[in-house]
């Protein structure tokens with residue numbers, strides 16, 4: 490019997506997850522198609538052989554890099570989210586001042602085209618000067634060698650420099666036509682190197698030598714598969730100096746991911762600090778690395794549907810994500826929830842449905858509610874989430890059907906029975922909310938004189 494024809498895109502998705510740790514969702518099919526075309530052009534292989542061809546090449550090779558340019562988001566700018574950076578600078582200053590250390594060591598662990606690394610060097614200089622002087626040493630790494638080439642060139646236009654103060658631009662840059670060139674004082678503090686967070690033990694792109702007082706790994710962990718994220722975080726933690734700070738974006742600030750670091754919560758940032766005394770489980774030292782190209786078994790590349798994937802991540806800290814939502818950081822909470830929800834976590838889907846409903850992201854919320862109902866058809870919380878989303882979308886007949894279902898499911902259930910801890914929803918609360926919503930829908934119908942969907 491002839492085996493079924495392989496799907497080149499599904500194969501590429503699987504190889505990308507395995508070698509780069511990047512989670513490419515079904516919705517990002519266009520990126521994958523562009524990456525396939527770019528790698529096809531670079532390898533000269535037909536589409537059906539591109540994934541297998543890439544599997545055995547190092548990620549630094551041109552064919553991979555062509556694909557990486559299509560697959561990664563390079564969005565960044567100088568002093569991105571300045572209040573977030575200012576808070577980090579304040580915490581690091583308080584941390585290093587009593588130690589009287591002469592060198593501040595920083596790692597920008599996905600620096601894209603360099604703006605973050607240069608910004609950290611400027612802030613680091615300020616911190617060190619405020620605490621008695623010394624040197625600043627910024628290691629900046631990224632998966633994309635094209636982005637790193639731009640970073641090393643250090644020549645930038647006005648748009649990416651929009652959040653720099655004129656005094657900063659004048660101090661650290663030289664005009665270069667209509668652009669600006671990084672000056673020698675800034676350049677002396679930063680060095681760039683390729684590094685794949687999903688393949689930390691790679692002699693061609695070795696693990697940066699720590700320990701670091703500050704590691705900034707922003708807007709990259711959220712793009713990784715749970716397995717790659719876990720591996721990357723284990724290495725980041727091992728590279729932190731005692732007392733050192735790990736800074737991630739709010740969307741990635743899920744405390745459980747960084748245990749045993751201590752979360753430090755501020756209005757502008759949630760940071761994670763390594764205790765001075767507590768040991769961190771050791772990641773393998775740089776010397777104990779694998780052979781050049783990680784030996785990957787040549788077998789067929791298998792892609793699994795995203796919704797069926799069992800999550801390899803640590804138990805998600807949904808309370809921390811909920812806290813983000815409660816603080817109004819709805820987009821951050823949605824981003825943090827997306828991979829957990831795709832990994833078939835019921836509570837994550839319920840939380841995502843509710844947050845999306847609040848954020849007005851009704852299609853995304855509906856998809857999460859449907860997943861929740863699919864995962865637990867007998868859950869009143871899931872039926873309620875779906876009813877709520879249907880109501881928000883104006884599908885009143887369907888909403889009513891869900892909400893009637895909620896009341897039926899809750900018949901005889903004691904009010905205090907907890908049905909969804911992460912949302913604090915007990916049976917009584919859901920029952921009341923379902924009744925209220927049904928009344929509102931009935932009022933709408935009376936006003937409009939008819940139901941708005943034909944179900």
Ligand SMILES: C[S@@+](CC[C@H](N)C(=O)[O-])C[C@H]1O[C@@H](n2cnc3c(N)ncnc32)[C@H](O)[C@@H]1O
Nearest residue numbers: 561562565599601632633685686687707708709
């Ligand atoms: C959105 S940029 C983040 C830039 C910067 N950290 C910021 O927040 O402004 C994401 C970067 O992560 C890099 N990246 C993606 N996967 C990576 C991996 N497995 N290892 C290292 N870097 C990776 C991409 O090349 C891209 O430059």
